[in-house]
Amino acid sequence: MGTSGSKSMERELASMWELSFVVPPDHETLDFKFLLKPKDAETPCIIEEGPTRLLTGGMLEGDVRVALFKLNGDDEVLEFRVFNKADLVSPLELAASWRVYKENLQPSRVRGIPDISINVAPTNATEEGSAATLELDLEHYVVPSPPTAPPNGYAANLAATPASMIQTGALWTNDVLLSDGIQSPSSVSAKLEDCSNDKKNIEAWATDSSKNSGLIESKSVGTFTPLQKLDGQKGLFVDRGVGSPMLPKSASACFLASGFSFGSAKTMPEAAGAVAAAAVADRLHGSKEDRKLAIVLVGLPARGKTFTAVKLTRYLRWLGHETRHFNVGKYRRLKHGANQPADFFRDDNPEGIESRNEVAALAMEDMIDWMHGGGQVGIFDATNSTRKRRYMLMKMAEGNCKIIFLETICTDPNIIERNIRLKIQQSPDYADQPDYEAGLEDFKERLINYEKVYEPVGEGSYIKMIDMVKGQDGQLQVNNISGYLPGRIVFFLVNSHLTPRPILLTRHGESLHNVRGRIGGDTVLSETGELYAKKLANFIEKRLKYEKTATIWTSTLQRTILTASPIVGFPKIQWRALDEINSGVCDGMTYEEIKKNMPEEFESRKKDKLRYRYPRGESYLDVIQRLGPVIIELERQRAPVVVISHQAVLRALYSYFADRPLREVPEIEMPLHTIIEIQMGVLGVEEKRYKLMD
Numbered sequence: 001m002g003t004s005g006s007k008s009m010e011r012e013l014a015s016m017w018e019l020s021f022v023v024p025p026d027h028e029t030l031d032f033k034f035l036l037k038p039k040d041a042e043t044p045c046i047i048e049e050g051p052t053r054l055l056t057g058g059m060l061e062g063d064v065r066v067a068l069f070k071l072n073g074d075d076e077v078l079e080f081r082v083f084n085k086a087d088l089v090s091p092l093e094l095a096a097s098w099r100v101y102k103e104n105l106q107p108s109r110v111r112g113i114p115d116i117s118i119n120v121a122p123t124n125a126t127e128e129g130s131a132a133t134l135e136l137d138l139e140h141y142v143v144p145s146p147p148t149a150p151p152n153g154y155a156a157n158l159a160a161t162p163a164s165m166i167q168t169g170a171l172w173t174n175d176v177l178l179s180d181g182i183q184s185p186s187s188v189s190a191k192l193e194d195c196s197n198d199k200k201n202i203e204a205w206a207t208d209s210s211k212n213s214g215l216i217e218s219k220s221v222g223t224f225t226p227l228q229k230l231d232g233q234k235g236l237f238v239d240r241g242v243g244s245p246m247l248p249k250s251a252s253a254c255f256l257a258s259g260f261s262f263g264s265a266k267t268m269p270e271a272a273g274a275v276a277a278a279a280v281a282d283r284l285h286g287s288k289e290d291r292k293l294a295i296v297l298v299g300l301p302a303r304g305k306t307f308t309a310v311k312l313t314r315y316l317r318w319l320g321h322e323t324r325h326f327n328v329g330k331y332r333r334l335k336h337g338a339n340q341p342a343d344f345f346r347d348d349n350p351e352g353i354e355s356r357n358e359v360a361a362l363a364m365e366d367m368i369d370w371m372h373g374g375g376q377v378g379i380f381d382a383t384n385s386t387r388k389r390r391y392m393l394m395k396m397a398e399g400n401c402k403i404i405f406l407e408t409i410c411t412d413p414n415i416i417e418r419n420i421r422l423k424i425q426q427s428p429d430y431a432d433q434p435d436y437e438a439g440l441e442d443f444k445e446r447l448i449n450y451e452k453v454y455e456p457v458g459e460g461s462y463i464k465m466i467d468m469v470k471g472q473d474g475q476l477q478v479n480n481i482s483g484y485l486p487g488r489i490v491f492f493l494v495n496s497h498l499t500p501r502p503i504l505l506t507r508h509g510e511s512l513h514n515v516r517g518r519i520g521g522d523t524v525l526s527e528t529g530e531l532y533a534k535k536l537a538n539f540i541e542k543r544l545k546y547e548k549t550a551t552i553w554t555s556t557l558q559r560t561i562l563t564a565s566p567i568v569g570f571p572k573i574q575w576r577a578l579d580e581i582n583s584g585v586c587d588g589m590t591y592e593e594i595k596k597n598m599p600e601e602f603e604s605r606k607k608d609k610l611r612y613r614y615p616r617g618e619s620y621l622d623v624i625q626r627l628g629p630v631i632i633e634l635e636r637q638r639a640p641v642v643v644i645s646h647q648a649v650l651r652a653l654y655s656y657f658a659d660r661p662l663r664e665v666p667e668i669e670m671p672l673h674t675i676i677e678i679q680m681g682v683l684g685v686e687e688k689r690y691k692l693m694d
């Protein structure tokens with residue numbers, strides 16, 4: 001971002017000055033120099049000698065050199081030592097620090113520029129100010145996001161927790177478990193230290209502005225089948241039999257592609273449509289192996305394996321497949337510690353080879369055990385970079401599951417360099433390494449060790465993603481792939497990319513049925529709803545002001561179309577798939593009327609809102625199935641999209657981005673007059689909420 005602005009440093013102690021600010025982890029490079037501001041405003045500032053400093057990923061590029069100032073016509077030189085470090089801040093600390101910042105903002109002027117005015121490049125500035133002031137303007141609508149594990153947590157550590165290690169009570173010091181920090185915006189602060197003897201020492205370093213940086217214990221997040229959760233609540237299930245194949249007597253042996261196990265033949269209808277139909281076909285015709293699928297990642301470090309593993313896990317879970325991510329790096333860290341030097345990864349290091357194969361086998365055993373316990377798709381995340389390793393995994397999979405190798409290949413040195421830098425910042429392998437450059441050096445050496453023995457995939461069933469980051473110019477190679485689920489996985493990967501862009505989700509403005517507590521229908525907006533439509537248009541005009549293009553998606557119901565009508569400047573698309581859940585014969589009723597007139601239906605929905613299907617209507621699972629193409633299209637889009645839809649539909653869409661378990665979907669809070677901004681970027685998914693009115 002071309003910035004022109006200044007931030008004044010505050011005197012922390014007699015000998016120290018601090019400059020502290022928050023940046024998103026993937027912020028664009030900031031260029032700056034230190035200035036000395038003399039006491040009397042008339043004397044011009046003194047700019048430090050040397051090249052402009054560059055801040056990337058919260059870290060100063062190159063050697064962090066001292067700051068030199070020439071005073072009194074070069075007769076005197078003032079030296080300041082400079083330290084800089086980026087640390088994580090949790091979203092909650094961030095919100096708190098934002099409030100403090102706003103309360104304490106003291107606009108002052110350095111070189112005639114108001115402080116804290118980091119302007120975007122002048123070409124973007126508008127008469128009423130810069131994007132930065134625009135940002136401030138929208139910020140006062142910001143409300144805290146729900147405290148779920150931030151979707152962009154350090155990916156590998158959201159993976160399954162090693163079952164075997166927990167059973168043996170292996171050492172799980174909190175710092176190891178918790179050291180897998182949650183990736184969130186970094187707080188950067190720098191201070192200046194005066195190195196000359198006769199001057200006060202002014203040290204420059206960073207504060208860890210958030211000792212408890214919102215670390216959330218990493219835990220395996222499996223989606224248990226609702227039945228497993230409902231065991232204790234065997235309820236009145238109104239079995240309509242629609243979309244759920246008649247089951248053999250021993251229902252427990254049957255796992256539908258939707259990943260749900262049946263406790264008994266008389267059960268609720270499962271996911272309708274393609275998923276159920278395919279599941280029946282697979283069950284009737286496929287081998288047991290085919291019902292269980294292992295996606296085995298292959299690739300050199302920093303090629304996006306974990307990133308892809310997390311994204312694919314999220315998508316398959318959302319489709320209702322019992323899916324879990326197994327990250328071998330996490331197993332290695334827990335078994336051998338998080339500070340293995342590059343030598344550990346040398347191919348001529350027998351102990352290293354032994355240890356790495358041991359944890360890989362351990363993870364594979366856990367995954368197979370998990371499959372025997374009901375899991376359906378295991379995402380096995382490691383480099384798996386030699387045929388020998390992949391052969392070991394194939395032998396272990398025999399009779400248990402089918403393996404599809406998923407290789408990520410990247411030939412763009414700039415992207416690889418960026419990935420490596422992100423890695424050093426994020427990975428627990430370098431969490432205790434204070435010297436960024438040393439970490440960078442070590443990781444590059446590790447990379448060389450892997451490159452020496454890397455054997456690209458050529459065996460079995462495989463998918464190769466080659467330079468797929470931008471969603472264009474890359475290619476996807478497929479070999480020996482068949483079946484419903486592998487086909488959907490290929491389709492998902494082909495439509496995914498990493499180009500950062502926001503997705504804004506919001507319900508329609510309050511409708512007349514909302515006022516009366518009636519569900520469904522196709523009513524117009526209330527006056528309050530119309531006011532929201534105007535506010536939404538104003539918000540979008542500001543929020544998307546600097547976007548080249550964007551699209552507005554609504555359902556075909558008038559409450560969303562009317563909400564979108566004040567928005568100008570962007571094409572609008574009506575999706576039938578975005579229509580609210582079909583409440584069938586209950587359409588237009590209030591919940592009280594349903595409870596009074598159709599108590600069985602009311603009770604049945606209360607017992608299992610996810611799979612309950614209204615008579616001649618839909619279940620949440622049905623809604624999720626019909627939103628599949630919407631998710632694919634949202635993944636494919638590279639420009640911002642504003643989705644104006646309904647409570648149940650938005651719960652389903654939001655649960656995909658927030659990786660919420662299916663069972664939680666029907667209860668996700670989805671208030672009126674609130675915008676949820678999902679930022680899909682290189683670090684995964686981040687969320688921000690704006691409440692435009694009560």
Ligand SMILES: Nc1ncnc2c1ncn2[C@@H]1O[C@H](COP(=O)(O)OP(=O)(O)O)[C@@H](O)[C@H]1O
Nearest residue numbers: 301302303304305306307410419422468469682
């Ligand atoms: N297909 C891809 N090609 C190149 N880089 C990618 C790809 N997918 C994701 N990335 C980027 O690589 C970075 C590091 O990826 P990561 O998943 O940690 O690598 P790995 O697991 O292969 O070591 C991610 O932050 C992401 O921005």
Ligand SMILES: O=P(O)(O)OC[C@H]1O[C@@](CO)(OP(=O)(O)O)[C@@H](O)[C@@H]1O
Nearest residue numbers: 507514518519520580583646647648
């Ligand atoms: O699944 P529940 O919690 O009933 O929520 C879905 C209901 O929400 C409503 C409002 O009550 O959606 P909408 O956003 O369209 O107003 C109903 O139309 C819909 O039936």
